[in-house]
Amino acid sequence: MSTSREKTPTPQARAVRLGPRAVVALLLVSAVGVAAFAWPLLAAPGAGLAHSQDAPWLFAALLPLLLAVAVATVADTGLEAKAVAMLGVLAAAGAALRPLGAGTAGIEPMFFLMVLSGRVLGPGFGFVLGSVAMFASALLTGGVGPWLPFQMLAMGWVSMGAGLLPAPDRLRGRREVLMLAAYGALASVAYGTVMNLQGWPYIGSLVSGVSYVPGAPVADNLARFVAYCLATSLGWDLPRAAVTVAGTVVLGPAVLKALRRATRRAAFAAPVTFSDPRPPTAGSPAPDAPR
Numbered sequence: 001m002s003t004s005r006e007k008t009p010t011p012q013a014r015a016v017r018l019g020p021r022a023v024v025a026l027l028l029v030s031a032v033g034v035a036a037f038a039w040p041l042l043a044a045p046g047a048g049l050a051h052s053q054d055a056p057w058l059f060a061a062l063l064p065l066l067l068a069v070a071v072a073t074v075a076d077t078g079l080e081a082k083a084v085a086m087l088g089v090l091a092a093a094g095a096a097l098r099p100l101g102a103g104t105a106g107i108e109p110m111f112f113l114m115v116l117s118g119r120v121l122g123p124g125f126g127f128v129l130g131s132v133a134m135f136a137s138a139l140l141t142g143g144v145g146p147w148l149p150f151q152m153l154a155m156g157w158v159s160m161g162a163g164l165l166p167a168p169d170r171l172r173g174r175r176e177v178l179m180l181a182a183y184g185a186l187a188s189v190a191y192g193t194v195m196n197l198q199g200w201p202y203i204g205s206l207v208s209g210v211s212y213v214p215g216a217p218v219a220d221n222l223a224r225f226v227a228y229c230l231a232t233s234l235g236w237d238l239p240r241a242a243v244t245v246a247g248t249v250v251l252g253p254a255v256l257k258a259l260r261r262a263t264r265r266a267a268f269a270a271p272v273t274f275s276d277p278r279p280p281t282a283g284s285p286a287p288d289a290p291r
Contacts, residue, residue: 016121026160090133092136094117095133097109098110099140112251114159114162116180121163122163134156147195158187181248186241188241
């Protein structure tokens with residue numbers, strides 16, 4: 001007889017369970033987002049810099065789609081008051097962390113919190129959290145503009161991707177922290193890269209060696225885009241990745257523990273039952289007894 005007690009993995013609670021409508025909404029907004037980001041590499045000859053005129057329309061189109069994801073999630077599974085409260089706290093914390101770098105060399109501490117929150121609370125909650133936190137930070141810093149829906153979508157992808165990482169119920173300790181640190185580094189660079197796609201067409205012919213050429217072969221424009229990233233944003237993306245890795249390694253264990261403890265206490269998946277708190281009096285029938 002073995003004296004050691006085997007630990008069985010405890011299923012990780014999810015603040016938002018993705019139902020069919022929420023999954024469809026996520027796929028739809030992601031597909032539109034990919035098209036909105038990648039159009040410069042696929043634009044037809046003669047397209048010019050029409051994106052500068054289309055940006056307000058994209059701004060008006062993407063925000064309702066992002067909101068539709070949250071609405072579809074609520075309609076599918078019900079975003080209960082406890083989940084709304086946790087969403088508000090984490091979004092406010094992320095919005096407060098972002099300005100700490102004051103825009104210096106890409107230092108954005110909010111990334112590690114979005115990655116850890118998405119890991120613990122799941123992809124559905126992570127997508128909504130990333131989008132709402134970025135929107136709140138834009139209001140806080142005055143960064144509202146045609147780029148905001150792109151930032152919201154990209155940050156939603158970052159946090160959602162953390163929720164899709166493997167073994168959320170089993171992997172713990174140092175290995176999980178290292179996995180999240182590696183993901184945070186890649187996500188930080190990927191975020192900067194996709195945001196470059198949003199701003200790249202604006203430079204036009206100002207810098208001929210790295211500018212977008214409408215109608216040029218995809219390989220040529222892709223080479224120009226890579227040169228543009230290396231010349232302009234790599235000095236921002238790498239510090240962002242380094243800060244994300246440092247925050248995950250140093251603060252990750254404590255933050256993960258706190259988030260999981262809060263999730264257990266919130267008991268998102270617990271069924272709600274009602275009972276009569278009054279004890280039965282002498283001579284009165286039991287609550288379930290026939291009358």
